[in-house]
Amino acid sequence: MAVTIKDLAKIAGVSYATVSRALNDHPEVSIETKEQIKKIARENGYSPNEIARGLVKKNTNTLGLLVPDISNPYFPEVAKGVEDRANREGYNIFLCNTGWNTEKEIQYIKTLRDKRVAGIIIAPAASDTYKKVKSLELDNPVVYIGSRSDDRSMSFVIIDNEKASSMATEYLIELGHTDIAFIGGNENSVANEERFNGYRNALKIHGLEREVHIVKGSSFNRESGFNLMSASIKEGRIPHAVVCANDIIALGVIEALESNFYNVPGDVSVVGFDDIAYASLPKINLTTVAQPKYDMGSMAADIVFRKIGARQSGAGNHIVLQPALIKRGTCRKR
Amino acid sequence: MAVTIKDLAKIAGVSYATVSRALNDHPEVSIETKEQIKKIARENGYSPNEIARGLVKKNTNTLGLLVPDISNPYFPEVAKGVEDRANREGYNIFLCNTGWNTEKEIQYIKTLRDKRVAGIIIAPAASDTYKKVKSLELDNPVVYIGSRSDDRSMSFVIIDNEKASSMATEYLIELGHTDIAFIGGNENSVANEERFNGYRNALKIHGLEREVHIVKGSSFNRESGFNLMSASIKEGRIPHAVVCANDIIALGVIEALESNFYNVPGDVSVVGFDDIAYASLPKINLTTVAQPKYDMGSMAADIVFRKIGARQSGAGNHIVLQPALIKRGTCRKR
DNA sequence: CTGAAAGCGCTAACAC
DNA sequence: GTGTTAGCGCTTTCAG
Numbered sequence: 213m214a215v216t217i218k219d220l221a222k223i224a225g226v227s228y229a230t231v232s233r234a235l236n237d238h239p240e241v242s243i244e245t246k247e248q249i250k251k252i253a254r255e256n257g258y259s260p261n262e263i264a265r266g267l268v269k270k271n272t273n274t275l276g277l278l279v280p281d282i283s284n285p286y287f288p289e290v291a292k293g294v295e296d297r298a299n300r301e302g303y304n305i306f307l308c309n310t311g312w313n314t315e316k317e318i319q320y321i322k323t324l325r326d327k328r329v330a331g332i333i334i335a336p337a338a339s340d341t342y343k344k345v346k347s348l349e350l351d352n353p354v355v356y357i358g359s360r361s362d363d364r365s366m367s368f369v370i371i372d373n374e375k376a377s378s379m380a381t382e383y384l385i386e387l388g389h390t391d392i393a394f395i396g397g398n399e400n401s402v403a404n405e406e407r408f409n410g411y412r413n414a415l416k417i418h419g420l421e422r423e424v425h426i427v428k429g430s431s432f433n434r435e436s437g438f439n440l441m442s443a444s445i446k447e448g449r450i451p452h453a454v455v456c457a458n459d460i461i462a463l464g465v466i467e468a469l470e471s472n473f474y475n476v477p478g479d480v481s482v483v484g485f486d487d488i489a490y491a492s493l494p495k496i497n498l499t500t501v502a503q504p505k506y507d508m509g510s511m512a513a514d515i516v517f518r519k520i521g522a523r524q525s526g527a528g529n530h531i532v533l534q535p536a537l538i539k540r541g542t543c544r545k546r
Numbered sequence: 547m548a549v550t551i552k553d554l555a556k557i558a559g560v561s562y563a564t565v566s567r568a569l570n571d572h573p574e575v576s577i578e579t580k581e582q583i584k585k586i587a588r589e590n591g592y593s594p595n596e597i598a599r600g601l602v603k604k605n606t607n608t609l610g611l612l613v614p615d616i617s618n619p620y621f622p623e624v625a626k627g628v629e630d631r632a633n634r635e636g637y638n639i640f641l642c643n644t645g646w647n648t649e650k651e652i653q654y655i656k657t658l659r660d661k662r663v664a665g666i667i668i669a670p671a672a673s674d675t676y677k678k679v680k681s682l683e684l685d686n687p688v689v690y691i692g693s694r695s696d697d698r699s700m701s702f703v704i705i706d707n708e709k710a711s712s713m714a715t716e717y718l719i720e721l722g723h724t725d726i727a728f729i730g731g732n733e734n735s736v737a738n739e740e741r742f743n744g745y746r747n748a749l750k751i752h753g754l755e756r757e758v759h760i761v762k763g764s765s766f767n768r769e770s771g772f773n774l775m776s777a778s779i780k781e782g783r784i785p786h787a788v789v790c791a792n793d794i795i796a797l798g799v800i801e802a803l804e805s806n807f808y809n810v811p812g813d814v815s816v817v818g819f820d821d822i823a824y825a826s827l828p829k830i831n832l833t834t835v836a837q838p839k840y841d842m843g844s845m846a847a848d849i850v851f852r853k854i855g856a857r858q859s860g861a862g863n864h865i866v867l868q869p870a871l872i873k874r875g876t877c878r879k880r
Numbered sequence: 881c882t883g884a885a886a887g888c889g890c891t892a893a894c895a896c
Numbered sequence: 897g898t899g900t901t902a903g904c905g906c907t908t909t910c911a912g
Contacts, residue, residue, distance in 0.1 A: 214685060216889055227899045232891060242897060257683060262660040263600050264889035268904045272597060274661075277641075282626055283823065288616040295616075295643050304657060307611075307641035309629050323638060326596040327608075349591060351548060434823070467828055489617070489768070494801055495829045550905055561883045566907060574881060598905035602888045 215256045223252050235260065266328070275305045275516060276324035276332040276352075280312045284432065284460055285488040286505055287335065290357060293509020294333055301517055303330065312337045312398055312431070318344050325350055331516035333357055333509075338400040342366065353519035355529070357512045359402035367519070369511045369531040373403050376501045376535030377410025380455055380483045383499075383537055385418050388546035389452035389481060392420070395440050395465055396429025397457040404429055404457050407485060411455050425451050432457065437464025445472050452546055453481035459488045459500055466498075466542065477544035487538055497541035504533060549590045557586050569594065600662070609639045609850060610658035610666040610686075614646045618766065618794055619822040620839055621669065624691060627843020628667055635851055637664065646671045646732055646765070652678050659684055665850035667691055667843075672734040676700065687853035689863070691846045693736035701853070703845045703865040707737050710835045710869030711744025714817045715789055717833075717871055719752050722880035723786035723815060726754070729774050729799055730763025731791040738763055738791050741819060745789050759785050766791065771798025779806050786880055787815035793822045793834055800832075800876065811878035821872055831875035838867060 217235070221228035226245065233241045234249040252258075266272045275298050279287040291307065298305050306329065308320040317337050324332055331353040336342065342361035345354065356368040384392050394411045397404045408426075415421055427444050430436045437456060444450070445468065456462035462484030466476050476482050484491060484500035491498040515529045551569070555562035560579065567575045568583040586592075600606045609632050613621040625641065632639050640663065642654040651671050658666055665687040670676065676695035679688060690702040718726050728745045731738045742760075749755055761778050764770045771790060778784075779802065790796035796818030800810050810816050818825060818834035825832040849863045 214889095218889080228889090229891080229900075230898055232889095233898085236891085240897060245897080259656075259659050261601075261662065261889050262657070263597050263606060263662050264904090265891075266597050266904095267595075267601055267889080267906090268891045270904075274640075282622040282629075283619075285617075285619060285622075288619075288622050291641065292616055292643055295641065302657075304640045304642070304654075304661065306608075306638045307625065307629065308638070309626055320638075322593075323596070323636075325593050327638065328595060328597050463824075463827060470828060490797075490824050490827075493797060493824075493830070494804060496827070548905095552905080562906085563884075563908080564882055566905095567882085570907085576881060579881085595905050598888090599907075600888095601890090601905080602907045604888075 214261070215258050216261070220249060220252050220256065220258055223256070224249050270328075272328050272330060273303045274327070274329045275303050275513065276308060276321070276329045277305050278308045278310050278317060278320055278332070278334045280310050280335060280337045281432065282307070282309045284458070285490065286458070286486045286503070289488075289505035290335065290509040293506040293511075294513045295509075297510035297513035310337050314338050314341055314344055317341055318348070321345060321348060321350070325352060330520050331355070333512045333516060336402065338398065339402045339405070340400070353516050355512045355515045357508055359406065360530075361402070364530070365528045367515050367529040369508050369515065369533070371503050371508075371533045371535045373406035374410035374413070376485070376537075377407040377455065378414040379535065379537050380485070380501055381411045381414035382418070383539070384453045384455065384481060384483065384543065385414065385420065387453070387481065387543060390420055391425055391452045393425040393427050393444070393449075393451035393454040395427045395437060395454055395456050395461055397432030397436070397461060399429050401432070404432075407455075407457050425449065429457060432461060434460045434464035434467070437461035438468045439464075441465040441468035442472070445469070445474070450474065451480065453483070453543065456482065456484050459484035459486045459491050459498060462498055462500070462542075463490075463496070477542050481543035483543060491538075491540070499540045499543045500538050502536045502538050508533065548595070549592050550595070554583060554586050554590065554592055557590070558583050604662075606662050606664060607637045608661070608663045609637050609847065610642060610655070610663045611639050612642045612644050612651060612654055612666070612668045614644050614669060614671045615766065616641070616643050618792070619824065620792070620820045620837070623822075623839035624669065624843040627840035627845075628847045629843075631844035631847035631851075644671050648672050648675055648678060651675055652682070655679060655682060655684070659686060664854050665689070667846045667850060670736065672732065673736045673739070674734070687850050689846045689849045691842055693740065694864070695736070698864070699862045701849050701863040703842050703849065703867070705837050705842075705867045705869045707740035707869075708744035708747070710819070710871075711741040711789065712748040713869065713871050714819070714835055715745045715748035716752070717873070718787045718789065718815060718817065718877065719748065719754065721787070721815065721877060724754055725759060725786045727759040727761050727778070727783075727785035727788040729761045729771060729788055729790050729795055731766030731770070731795060733763050735766070738766075741789075741791050759783065763791060766795060768794045768798035768801070771795035772802045773798075775799040775802035776806070779803070779808070784808065785814065787817070787877065790816065790818050793818035793820045793825050793832060796832055796834070796876075797824075797830070811876050815877035815880075817877060825872075825874070833874045833877045834872050836870045836872050842867065
């Protein structure tokens, strides 16, 4: 099998401790033996067994990342941020696609814990993710991304979802719309709830409470947006505008609207959430709320590293980024 | 620190070997002590140290996946296929974003090797990835995805890129186009080369050799497609149609065309490659070549598992899937 | 059915 | 500078 440190020691005629030192560039070992040993290592295709090393150093140089749906362009961007930051530290990341399923989420977290990852970054699948994870009493630092729990002992990096959603809704109100619908994603998602609250509050503040036109959410995807909007149309409920819980839902909503010959933004205005890359395509030109996805990923990784360094699983780190409304072409004055 | 098997043994008043057996459901251990020990394990929040176990079992239940750009919606789909298949086997995957950079690729592969992953799935960054990887003389099974090397000892799962590209080009020819351009991605990518060859061969077969209108590629992304097409327009080279090396390039090409007031497909027909989710958006409606991304991912993982089982790093496994041309709205008769 | 002991590949005192 | 030795947390003979 693979050549070990002992094999090298035998060849070099030294103890294997010396080999270990040489390979790790310890200062005590003479420069010649160092060179010598490294040469032998190279010649014999030695590859250090990181898992053995990890066992003794109690350190795997590995992070876990849980995302609900890697097919949603929002998450690859986050993942890239996490990965780049982790890579700079010499860390690798385990990518876990949870499919919006907390069971799967917990199962993944358990294996990550067993694999002794240095930290776990979670884009939660649902609101009960938090307590489920908490009940695991992990030793590993955990940071949430995209949404938060009330429990301030937990760390997170988010944008202010509620405010963002309010901004979007108020923009629509300014444009003269009164019958504004909200089409949500997974109903047990915290981000979804916050975005809904932001929407509702904006209506309330502007005395439009009566107009609240909720289209119950189902999933954070295109099909769901399409189906929900189609159903609403079938019922004859055609709002002036719709606030969507994310961009891909918005894409589905627009699809439904246009396939029923309603023009966007001519007949109905639509605003999304996330600002995925495709939102800026001229043909799409979706008005939406931007999230600094990549930065959120790297910031989350940053917090993990800070926690690892500090050895204090203590206080929660909280980063709340400000959202920006990107006005493009799917909204129009009424 | 974390409770170990020895702690449990002490509590249970048995040897730690027995604890190990009980926890692993060995048949020899009495059902009562088994229950007993499991209970103690649960109560004390025991989590098996997979890295210690891995050291002795020489098995990490981990796969590595290298992709050039996780932001390209093609790759998350592949990743999902790999991940789902791996998950069924109880494996986790290391996601490595190589940024089309073979240096980074090799560096990643080295750490994956050091971390003793059971196998590595590579969506290669460039044509020299193959020999660079080969020179590493890995013990780990490797399977390539998306493009292949001539070296038949390597395993891969691909679609027939050349044929696919020919199909797309011939479709354009049937539509009456003669001045057909090819806008490529990374020039040192094998997939890019194969797709270019398919394009050129189709022209040749139809006696259109003289018309070959190559727009040198640069990157597999939207900006590149946009820039290349814009430059071509500026030079006054407006082809009848353009074959793009992938969908996101096509998106950029269309963007460039329309921002210069050329209508697609009215003035210029465009065909993409990959069939990413956004290609089917009514507003985009991109004619393209479909790749079974998810299946390709899971098949690649499948090969890895077969190799792990067989313990024969021997013969290369080759899967060549048939491409399908998806005719949508970006091409029109001339 | 269970215990004792060796060892996976490596690092880190502790000696000399 | 380098060797010896004791683990890291676990699985797996080998005894009994």
